[in-house]
Amino acid sequence: MAARSLRAHLLQMLLPPIAALLVLGALVAYYPSLEPATTAYDQGLIDAGISLGTYIHTAEGGAYRLELPSAVDQVLRRDSYDSVYYRVLGPNGEAIAGDDGLPGPPPEREARDGFIAYDTAYKGQKIRAVAVPAKCGEAACSVVVAETTVKRKRMTRGILFSSLLPEILIAIATVLIVWFGVKRGLGPLARLSDEIKSRSPGDLRPIAAADTPEETRPLVSALNGLLDEVAQASRNQQRFLANAAHQLRTPLAGLQAHTELALSKRLPTEVRAELEQVHQATIRTARLANQLLALARAEPGARGNAAELNLKALAETEADAWVHQALARDVDLGFELDWAPVQGDAFLLREALGNLVHNAIEYSPRGARVTVRTGRNGTHSFLEVEDDGPGIPLPERERVLERFYRVPGTPGTGSGLGLAIVREIAAGHGATISITDAMGGLSGTRGCRVAITFPHG
Amino acid sequence: MRLLIVEDDAPLATGLRRILEAEGHAVDVTSRGEQAVLAAAQERFDLVILDIGLPQMDGFEVLRRLRTASPDKNGPMPVLVLTARDAIDDRVRGLDLGADDYMVKPFAMPELTARVRALLRRSQAHGGPRIVHGPLALDTVARRAFLKNEPLELAAREWAVLEVLLGKVEKIVSKEAIIQAVAGWGDDLSPNAIEVYVSRLRSKLEPAGIKIRTVRGFGYMLEEYKGP
Numbered sequence: 001m002a003a004r005s006l007r008a009h010l011l012q013m014l015l016p017p018i019a020a021l022l023v024l025g026a027l028v029a030y031y032p033s034l035e036p037a038t039t040a041y042d043q044g045l046i047d048a049g050i051s052l053g054t055y056i057h058t059a060e061g062g063a064y065r066l067e068l069p070s071a072v073d074q075v076l077r078r079d080s081y082d083s084v085y086y087r088v089l090g091p092n093g094e095a096i097a098g099d100d101g102l103p104g105p106p107p108e109r110e111a112r113d114g115f116i117a118y119d120t121a122y123k124g125q126k127i128r129a130v131a132v133p134a135k136c137g138e139a140a141c142s143v144v145v146a147e148t149t150v151k152r153k154r155m156t157r158g159i160l161f162s163s164l165l166p167e168i169l170i171a172i173a174t175v176l177i178v179w180f181g182v183k184r185g186l187g188p189l190a191r192l193s194d195e196i197k198s199r200s201p202g203d204l205r206p207i208a209a210a211d212t213p214e215e216t217r218p219l220v221s222a223l224n225g226l227l228d229e230v231a232q233a234s235r236n237q238q239r240f241l242a243n244a245a246h247q248l249r250t251p252l253a254g255l256q257a258h259t260e261l262a263l264s265k266r267l268p269t270e271v272r273a274e275l276e277q278v279h280q281a282t283i284r285t286a287r288l289a290n291q292l293l294a295l296a297r298a299e300p301g302a303r304g305n306a307a308e309l310n311l312k313a314l315a316e317t318e319a320d321a322w323v324h325q326a327l328a329r330d331v332d333l334g335f336e337l338d339w340a341p342v343q344g345d346a347f348l349l350r351e352a353l354g355n356l357v358h359n360a361i362e363y364s365p366r367g368a369r370v371t372v373r374t375g376r377n378g379t380h381s382f383l384e385v386e387d388d389g390p391g392i393p394l395p396e397r398e399r400v401l402e403r404f405y406r407v408p409g410t411p412g413t414g415s416g417l418g419l420a421i422v423r424e425i426a427a428g429h430g431a432t433i434s435i436t437d438a439m440g441g442l443s444g445t446r447g448c449r450v451a452i453t454f455p456h457g
Numbered sequence: 458m459r460l461l462i463v464e465d466d467a468p469l470a471t472g473l474r475r476i477l478e479a480e481g482h483a484v485d486v487t488s489r490g491e492q493a494v495l496a497a498a499q500e501r502f503d504l505v506i507l508d509i510g511l512p513q514m515d516g517f518e519v520l521r522r523l524r525t526a527s528p529d530k531n532g533p534m535p536v537l538v539l540t541a542r543d544a545i546d547d548r549v550r551g552l553d554l555g556a557d558d559y560m561v562k563p564f565a566m567p568e569l570t571a572r573v574r575a576l577l578r579r580s581q582a583h584g585g586p587r588i589v590h591g592p593l594a595l596d597t598v599a600r601r602a603f604l605k606n607e608p609l610e611l612a613a614r615e616w617a618v619l620e621v622l623l624g625k626v627e628k629i630v631s632k633e634a635i636i637q638a639v640a641g642w643g644d645d646l647s648p649n650a651i652e653v654y655v656s657r658l659r660s661k662l663e664p665a666g667i668k669i670r671t672v673r674g675f676g677y678m679l680e681e682y683k684g685p
Contacts, residue, residue: 246510246541250466253539253563257472260566264479286563316675320629323672324568334673371673 007182011175018174022167029163037155042117045130048076049115049145052086053134056096056141064090064136066097081151085122085129091139102144105131122146188213192220204231237296245293252286284415291417294351295403298424311340311374311383314350322357322372330366333357338375340383342454344429352425355418356385356450363410364389377453384451386438391446397435422452430455458503458577462486463493463519464539465511469562473506476566477573490514494522497534504576507556508539524555535576539564571681575626588623591682592665595623604665611661614639618654622669622679631676 055068066088077084087098105116116131129146192212206224209217259279267275315337326333342349353372360370370387392400392407399405403420426433431454438447460477464470465488474484485502487493490511497505505523509516520536538559557579558572578588586598594603600616602609611619617639621630632648639654640646655677659669666685670678 249541249562250469250508250510254466254469254472256563257469257476257566261472261475261479264476282563283565316631319672319675323629323670323678324627327670332673335675337674369673 006186007179010178010182014174014178015171018171022164022171025167026160026164030160033159033163034156037159038152041152041155042115042128042130045117045128045145045147046115046132048084048086049130049132049134049143052076052088052143052145053132053141056088056134056136056143058137064088064096064141068097079147079151081154082147082149083125085127085146087144088134089142089144091136091141096136096141098144102146103129104142104144105129120146125149128152188216189219192216196223204228204234241293241296245289248289248293249286252282252289255282256286288415288417291355291415291421294348294355294421295417295424298348298351298421298428306343306345309342309344309346309349311342311349311353311381312337314346315353315372315374315383318350318354318357319372322354322361325358326361326370329361329364331361331364332367332369333361334369334371336371336373336375338373340374340376340381340454342381342429344454348425348428352422352452353383353385355422356383359414359418359450360385360387360389360448362414363387379456381454382451384449386447386449388438388447391437391448392435400435401433419450422450426452458482459501460484460504460506460573461493461496461502462506463490463511463516464488464506464508466508473569476570480570480573482573490516490519493519494526497523498526502534503580504573505534505536506539506573507536510541520555532580535580537572537576571627574681575628578626579624588620590623590626590679591667592685593662593667593682595620604662609661612654612657615654615658615661618651619658622677626679627681629672629676629678633676635676 052066052068055066055072057065057067059065076086085099085102087100087102087104088096089104090096093104099122102122103120105118109116109118111131111133114133118129118131120127120129122129126149127146128149129144132143132145134141134143192207195207204227206227207220209220209224212220256279259275259282262275263272263279315335319335323333357370357372364370364387368388370385372383372385374383375381396407400407400419401423402416404416405420406414406416423433431452434451434453436449436451438449458481460482462470462473462477462484464473464486467488470486470488474486477484485496487496488511491514493505493507494514496502507516507519511519516538520538523534523536533555535557536555538556539562540559541562557576560569560572578590586596588595588597592605593609594606595616596602597620602611602616602619618635621635621638632651635651636646636648639651655669655671662669667682668680670680672678
C-alpha cells in the first residue's frame with residue numbers, strides 16, 4: 001500500500017462536503033435575492049409602460065395615435081446599459097406605434113396585478129418585456145415595454161459574487177487549517193521520530209510517555225513493548241554469548257594445555273611434527289572462536305552499555321599482553337599514549353585495538369617497529385596502530401575490511417576477520433576507520449597505519 | 458609450593474596439574490567452589506588458580522569468601538583467576554575483587570607458568586626479606602644486594618627502581634609508576650632521571666644475563682631470568 005498523506009486524506013474527506021455546502025449556500029443566497037431585484041427592474045419597465053399609455057390619443061374616425069414628444073421618447077430610451085424598446089397595440093392587437101415586431105406576451109400567460117412580465121428575444125438579443133394595459137378612450141389597449149438584459153446580468157453576477165465570496169473564503173480557510181493544523185497536530189509525532197532517530201542502535205530504553213499527547217500513547221506504549229522485547233532478546237543473546245564463550249574456550253584451553261604438555265616430552269620426530277600441527281590448529285581455532293564471538297557481540301542490538309572511557313587507559317591495561325606477543329615475534333612495540341576520552345563499550349574497543357595490534361605484530365617482519373597511539377585530534381579522540389611492515393596496497397584497502405578477506409599472498413594463517421571486526425566495532429561507535437601508509441617507516445617499506453577516529457565529544 | 462586448582466573442566470584441570478607438577482609444585486585439584494572454600498579454610502596454599510565459570514558456587518563467590526575469611530598470618534592467599542573472556546570479563550580485569558592476576562582462556566602454558574612463578578615470588582617477597590631473581594639476590598632487611606654471590610653496589614634510587622621491577626617480573630611497569638614508587642625518596646623525578654637509573658642497572662645486571670627491556674613510550678619490563 002502506498003503511503004497516504006494524512007493531509008490528503010483529510011482534504012479528500014472534507015472538500016466534497018465543503019463544495020456541496022458552497023453550492024447550496026450560493027443557491028440559497030442567490031435566488032431569494034434575485035427575485036426582488038428582478039421585480040424592481042420590471043417595475044421600472046411597468047412605470048415606463050404606464051406613462052407611455054398616457055400619450056395615446058383617439059384620433060378622428062376612431063383611430064388611435066401615440067403622440068409622444070421626442071424629448072420624452074429620448075428620456076424613455078436613454079439607458080446606460082440596455083437598449084429600450086416599446087410598442088403600443090390597439091384594442092384588437094393592431095400596432096399603433098413603437099418598434100415593429102417586438103413580441104407580445106405569450107398568450108397562455110395570465111396577468112398579475114394587470115401586468116405580464118416575460119422573457120423573449122428581439123433583434124437577436126434576449127430581452128425582458130412587460131405588457132401594461134392602457135386606455136384608448138373607452139377601449140383597452142396595451143403597451144409593451146422591453147429592454148435588453150445587460151444590467152440584469154450584471155446584477156445577477158453581483159448577487160452571485162457577493163453570496164459566493166464568503167463561502168470561497170471559508171473553503172480556503174478550511175484547506176489552510178487542515179494543512180497547517182495537521183502539521184501542528186503531528187508535531188509530537190515528529191518529535192517522537194526525532195527522538196527515536198537520534199538513538200544509537202544499542203539504546204533500548206523505553207520512550208518517556210509523559211511528554212507525548214494522549215493520542216500517541218498507544219503508539220508509544222506499543223513501541224516501548226517492542227523495545228522491551230528487543231532488549232530482552234539482546235540480554236538473552238548476551239547470556240548465550242557468555243555461555244558459548246565459556247563452553248568453547250574451556251575445552252580449547254584444555255586441548256592447548258595437553259598438546260603443550262605432550263610437546264614438552266621426548267617424542268619421535270614425526271609425532272612431534274604432527275603434534276606441532278595440532279597445537280597450531282588449536283591456537284588458530286581459539287583465536288577464531290574469540291573473533292566470532294567478538295563479531296557477534298559487535299552486532300547492533302547485542303551491544304553492551306556505553307560508558308565514558310579513556311583510550312589511553314584502555315591501551316595501558318592491554319599493553320602487557322601485547323608486549324609479550326611482540327617479544328615472541330621480535331617486534332619493537334612502542335606507545336605514544338595521550339588522553340583520549342570516548343563514549344564506548346570497553347570490551348569491544350579493547351577487542352578492536354587488540355585486533356589492530358595483533359595484525360601489526362603478525363604481519364610485520366622480525367625487528368619491525370609497531371607503535372600504538374591514542375590522543376585527541378582537535379575535538380576528536382583517535383586511536384591508531386602504525387607499523388613498518390609491507391603495508392596494504394591501495395586497491396586492497398577497502399577489501400581488507402570485509403569479512404574473511406585476506407590480501408593474496410599474505411603469509412600466516414589468519415582468518416581474515418580481524419579488520420572486519422574492527423570495522424564493525426568502529427561503525428557501532430560512529431567512528432571512522434582509515435588505512436594509510438605509515439608516516440615514516442624503514443626505508444624500502446611503506447608500512448601501514450590504521451586509525452580509528454571517534455565522533456566529536 | 459602448594460597449589461590449589463579450582464576448575465570444573467576435567468581435561469583442563471589435569472593438564473594444568475601435570476604442567477605445574479612438572480614445575481615441581483604440589484598440586485590439589487577440585488571442581489567445586491564449595492570444596493575450594495573448605496580446603497582453603499583448613500590449610501594454606503601458596504597459590505589458588507580459580508576458574509570463574511564454576512557450576513553452583515561460581516569463582517566470584519569463592520574469591521569473596523577467600524577474601525573475607527579470617528586473615529592468615531602470612532597474608533592473603535594469592536589468587537590467579539581464569540576467565541573465558543565474556544560479559545563478566547570486565548569485573549575480572551578490574552581485579553577489584555581481590556584477585557592478584559587473571560588469565561583469559563585459552564592461554565599458552567609458558568605464559569601460565571611464568572605468571573605462576575611471578576605470583577609465588579611476589580607472595581614470598583611479601584612474607585620474606587629475601588628476593589631472588591636468577592643470580593641476583595636482594596636482602597631487603599639488610600638492604601644489601603648480591604650478584605652471583607658477590608656483593609653488588611647499588612645507589613639508593615637504583616635499589617628502589619630495581620625493587621619495583623622485581624615486584625613485577627614479566628610485567629610492564631610504566632615510568633610514572635616507577636616515579637611514584639621512587640619519589641618518596643626525595644624531590645621530583647623526571648622520566649629522564651629514571652632512564653639514567655635503568656641504564657646504570659642494566660650495565661650492572663646485563664653481564665649476568667638479567668635483562669631489563671624498554672617498552673618504547675611506556676616503561677620497562679624485567680624479563681624472566683633465562684640463564685646467562
